[in-house]
Amino acid sequence: MKKMQVVTSGIDYIDTAVGGGIVRNSSLLVIYDSFSLGWALPFEILRHQISRGVLGIIINYNLPLPRLILRANSAGLDIQNEGEKGNLVIIDVFGSRYGFYHSEEYVYRIEGFNPETYIPKLEQIYRGMFRKTDKTEVVDFVFSLDGMAFEIGEERSIKLIKRLLSNRIINGRHLFSLYLLGADRVSKGFLSWNIEFNDYVLEFLSRKGEYGISEQMYVLKSPLAKFEPRAYRYDTKHQEIMPLAAPKG
Numbered sequence: 001m002k003k004m005q006v007v008t009s010g011i012d013y014i015d016t017a018v019g020g021g022i023v024r025n026s027s028l029l030v031i032y033d034s035f036s037l038g039w040a041l042p043f044e045i046l047r048h049q050i051s052r053g054v055l056g057i058i059i060n061y062n063l064p065l066p067r068l069i070l071r072a073n074s075a076g077l078d079i080q081n082e083g084e085k086g087n088l089v090i091i092d093v094f095g096s097r098y099g100f101y102h103s104e105e106y107v108y109r110i111e112g113f114n115p116e117t118y119i120p121k122l123e124q125i126y127r128g129m130f131r132k133t134d135k136t137e138v139v140d141f142v143f144s145l146d147g148m149a150f151e152i153g154e155e156r157s158i159k160l161i162k163r164l165l166s167n168r169i170i171n172g173r174h175l176f177s178l179y180l181l182g183a184d185r186v187s188k189g190f191l192s193w194n195i196e197f198n199d200y201v202l203e204f205l206s207r208k209g210e211y212g213i214s215e216q217m218y219v220l221k222s223p224l225a226k227f228e229p230r231a232y233r234y235d236t237k238h239q240e241i242m243p244l245a246a247p248k249g
Contacts, residue, residue, distance in 0.1 A: 010049055010052065018222040027199050041204075044076060045139075
């Protein structure tokens, strides 16, 4: 067995919170509620990885491409710019399902999408991508698991995720994977399965108050020995976290 290799997420406070960084070939799940801004974190991580020379891949289940671009821009990731420079690829499942066509070279479609042929078609897309790039490391981001569940159902999604996890599509290029999950849109069972599947789990919970919305980040799971489950106050404006003090008494 190879020695575990730990790489940076690109965000110091995330590396610290999970015990030192992200294990190569692992996966990080970000769970968020309807009013949370936790959805932005995978986009921010992907932006940092792209700046380090990594090829970013977004598998889009949720939005038409123009809205995905707008959403990513609000988190600091310029999809159009990075795509045109060959640093980012979009696998547009949403567009494939609903008949949206885009001429951009960095946008790939899955023709005739269905769960039975999804993996082979995804493999074919990856092979085509890798023939066009000299990048040796890849971070892929599934946006999002609840979007996948809406399109093909939770049970099929669970089976599909199992196949994706066991399938070495990216081979030696894989750095790590990012998964996003809107907890309010899925069942507890689907949520539980995805917590089981992933190596790292972060949960963002929001609370509406008289003076605005406050957020907490719970670091629930990490494979690293230095990791301790903790809760943090998440400062969305300054992109910082602060450990929450344990109650006294």
